[in-house]
Amino acid sequence: MIRDKVVTADEAIALIRDGDVVSCSGFVGVGTPEELITALERRFVDTDGPRDLILVFAAAPGDGKDRGLNRLAHEGLVQRAIGGHWSLVPKLGKLATDSRIQAYNLPLGTISHLYRDAAAHRAGTLTKVGLGTFVDPRQNGGKINARTTEDLVRVMEIDGEEWLFYKAFPINVALIRGTTADAEGNITMEREALMLDAQAAAMAARNANGLVIVQVERIASSGTLDARNVVVPGVLVDCVVVAPPGAHKQTYGTDYNAAFSGEIRVPVNKIPALALDERKLIARRCAFELPLGGVINLGIGMPEAVAAVAAEERVLDHLTLTAEPGVIGGMPQGGLDFGAGINTQALLHQNQQFDFYDGGGLDLACLGMAEIDRAGNVNVSRFGSRLAGSGGFINISQNARRLVFAGTFTAGGMSTCIEGGQMRIVTEGKTCKFVEAVEQITFSGPLAAAKGQSVHYVTERCVFKLQPDGLQLIEVAPGIDIERDVLAHMAFRPIIGEVTLMDPRIYRSKPMGLAAVLEDLQLSDRLSYDEDRNILFANFEGMAIRSDDDIEACGASSMPSVPRSDGGWR
Known part of the structure; x- marks a missing residue:
């Protein structure tokens, strides 16, 4: 001894x-x-x-x-x-x-x-x-x-x-x-x-x-x-x-940062804006899904940029960002500092954070995607001899109330340019990411669809939504031709109904004014019902009442009917 x-x-x-x-x-x-x-x-x-x-x-x-x-x-x-x-x-x-x-x-x-x-x-x-x-x-x-x-x-x-x-x-x-x-x-x-x-x-x-x-x-x-x-x-x-x-460096990227340990708080409005490339375009579109007042997880890689966009658009203070190793609030970091956070509100043990995640505590998760198939399955964990592993992806993706996958449409040398608010594909990527069947299922599309989980797949040129029958194309970027720039580079044909244009503000160099957009949600977007827990979620943060119509929208007639514990409805 x-x-x-x-x-x-x-x-x-x-x-x-x-x-x-x-x-x-x-x-x-x-x-x-x-x-x-x-x-x-x-x-x-x-x-x-x-x-x-x-x-x-x-x-x-x-x-x-x-x-x-x-x-x-x-x-x-x-x-x-x-x-x-x-x-x-x-x-x-x-x-x-x-x-x-x-x-x-x-x-x-x-x-x-x-x-x-x-x-x-x-x-x-x-x-x-x-x-x-x-x-x-x-x-x-x-x-x-x-x-x-x-x-x-x-x-x-x-x-x-x-x-x-x-x-x-x-x-x-x-x-x-x-x-x-x-x-x-x-x-x-x-x-x-x-x-x-x-x-x-x-x-x-x-x-x-x-x-x-x-x-x-x-x-x-x-x-x-x-x-x-x-x-x-x-x-x-x-x-x-x-x-x-x-x-004993604090992270592999930083010897010691007092903000990582909560010793000091630092101003986030000094964070430089991202360049207007594919990464920022994707992050901007994902940012339109951010729930004001909500609790959010951002995954490693592409989703990290959503935090930078939120800071640039001055909405970071209206969100609670989290990171899977235990960070609650503030701004999670990226790269070799990933896992750390600045200006955090609380720091949990990792197993406690996953208690919260597994129990449905996340209002939104934004995660990366590498392979996607017609059923909405996503693979981020295994590609032939390359082993990435699932990390916390399975816990988070299965249990977040709303889910956004973020990634480029193709991989391997893709380049684009923005001209007059229009997107143009300069060089297409060598690797197709929308495949007939993913090599390994890290996220199950059919399981998510069966329980009614809201799932979007966001790329720089288009957006898909998960439906019970599989992936549906719902948005394309200005300047993008659906047949030439989207369908021609997919191994399957998605469901195609009404396809709208992605918000043109995403493709402009100036800030989008996202705060006003998120604060101006319709009442129907502010209410959601969790059937499993019999709970009605109402988000009135930043809500503006400007007209008689707005008052009428708040009336009882606009509220969704939800079941009571005695079997009736209210």
Whole structure:
């Protein structure tokens, strides 16, 4: 036993045994214990041990190159990996796609919940998340290759409804990160951008008689830490490792930003406007779907630009943006800072954020899209030998009340130009994104249509809407010819009814005046009824009453009829 909890990285890592289940925290570079991962790689290279580890991670702790879990992509070191997001750990991903290790891709939020269930010694996690997707065992149960044979997911029927049950497993070692530790191993996170699942993973390892190793920035004297700031109590911690500054950057993109940790607030009206390219055009059209007063999730990549458009249009203060690792409010960041946020209102543990998401807390989610088929299915997770992973995409897309997918119409070298408010395709992309059948179902269109979820697919040149019979083309950009610029580059013909022009303000260089547009919603757009929960949602924020007609519209005759609990209507 180690009596002094403060040890070197090599001393702590020496305690890991062959075959251990090792969980590692991190969301890109936020909360990633780089010094511990480096020490684990160093031990294996120098001593050929430990061997046959089972790695567990929710969001990929990596930079897409060499840092994070990419360091552990050594044959013999890892025998199995269970991860939520794989895109930023391509070296580990290649071991998986080459069938050199057993590997699973499960929803990020579900892995986050599995830590908590493992800590409580529950059998597993019961949820609807993953139904109809590649995680559903009637497809492939989240298995990445043929070498992976154990079933971790199964279908269960309860009271006539289908659920997915994800099998829990013990965590032998938890590698986590904090800011400050005292001699007893109590951990605070005042300079961290996120808390992630550090507490739940540490509890899971402790309750399995395992090992909890924490990387920190500094050591405090006993009794000096405010108990209310302690995120991981010392009773859960075995080893504390003080990392050198270069191994404890706040994110992979930023050494330290006081705004990421909530130390200061910064003005967002100084954010420079985006150039008027395809990315901004798509973000602008998505912004027309923003619900004032609503709670919103913006995914990585193309959707990140929606926040910049909202800031430029001065509507950011009327929205609550969130990010899946726990950020509530403020402005989520992008690139290698993704996961962090500035001017946040609250910071939750990652598993708590997914409690909120899975329960239908999001009014709108805007996510990326890579492949789309005629049924409205979306693939963002697997493309041949390229393994991106689902991340939190499945949790978010299945449970948001309204959903907008954002992406260019084609990929691979596409270029456009705007001339006089008209769009012209200069060079078409080499890759068709609207395919007959997606390679892997990360989002199920038929499942969404069956439960009446509002789903739009936004590109720079057109917009589709999900209908019970599949994708319907509903809007095209000014200057776009439907046959030449849209249908000719799709592997299927969508439903075509009345097609309107996309708002011309999207294609002008000046601000769109979005605030006035969103504030001037018709009453019918401000009311929605959730049948499953028997709740009427009314949004009157920014509502203007300017005429007798507006007053009449607010009358009882315009209100939708909704069922009462006694079976009648009101």
